[in-house]
Amino acid sequence: MTPQGNKIVSERLEKACIRLYGRSHGCATMLAKDMGVSIQTASKWLNGHSSPAQEKWPRLAEICKVPLDWLLGTDHALPEQLKDYGAASDAERAGIAAGIVFPLLMRLVPDADKEVATRLVAHAYQELQMGRDERHIAGEVAAEMLHPPG
Incomplete structure (x- = not known):
């Protein structure tokens, strides 16, 4: 293949x-x-x-x-059984985004301020809305934590 x-x-x-x-x-x-x-x-x-x-x-x-x-x-x-895949509500999606970001923050940047956390959760939320995979989002978030923009 x-x-x-x-x-x-x-x-x-x-x-x-x-x-x-x-x-x-x-x-x-x-x-x-x-x-x-x-x-x-x-x-x-x-x-x-x-x-x-x-x-x-x-x-x-x-x-x-x-x-x-x-x-x-x-x-x-x-397939029919996958049609509801990723059909999370806004609240569920926000919870998933927080679940991606906060464990990474605790491990990689435990002293991060609220503004950084909010920005990263918003980014993860937007990526989830676009149907991106959680693992890929986690990788992007971790990379951004290790190499912040600007």
Whole structure:
């Protein structure tokens, strides 16, 4: 599979896994257990560094409860069971944004002032509104904490 194909599969697999397991943290561990592969292998699938062997695809789609064609990227219609994925209310989205930012602040910049915290939570909230993945948002927020603008 091409790198672009791996990216499509990883994004779709991640959506399906979050829906299946109820959270993004720990998806690789749970998927590895369900698929009978190592955590490293499942993590590579979720990160787009590799894709499953051909014989694993049917089982993967079955576990994730999504059509195989959608998972492979050949069908672009979002499966019914994923249509409410990311449909959080404003309050839920704000809570998720705070949940991304504050643990990072406590670890990376414990003496950050309220203005910095507010700016980072607002940034995370906006990214969530655009449908961005929580892991990517966390990475951006951490990078901004370590290398603040201006």
